Amino acid sequence: MRKNETRRLLILKALYDFTGANTRRWACLKQIAKTVNIKGKDFVAVYDYLLAEDLIELYGAGYTCMITHAGIKLIEAKLDDDEIINGTI
Numbered sequence: 261m262r263k264n265e266t267r268r269l270l271i272l273k274a275l276y277d278f279t280g281a282n283t284r285r286w287a288c289l290k291q292i293a294k295t296v297n298i299k300g301k302d303f304v305a306v307y308d309y310l311l312a313e314d315l316i317e318l319y320g321a322g323y324t325c326m327i328t329h330a331g332i333k334l335i336e337a338k339l340d341d342d343e344i345i346n347g348t349i
């Protein structure tokens with residue numbers, strides 16, 4: 261269970277950083293996930309979860325999306341956690 265949460269936070273934090281916490285800036289989440297070395301079935305599971313929990317919003321085709329306000333709030337609530345800031349979770 262901890263592994264799933266870790267993957268979700270890593271990808272969401274990478275999206276948060278890439279977009280500058282801007283809910284109107286889009287990105288390809290599949291490319292973002294590669295930067296934190298999450299691919300294949302693990303990526304699809306994270307993508308499905310983030311979408312179902314309204315932490316990302318679809319934009320266009322493929323895995324293009326934007327971080328939502330809820331996604332920003334989740335990451336900012338975790339910013340005091342040294343592991344997420346240092347990318348070591």
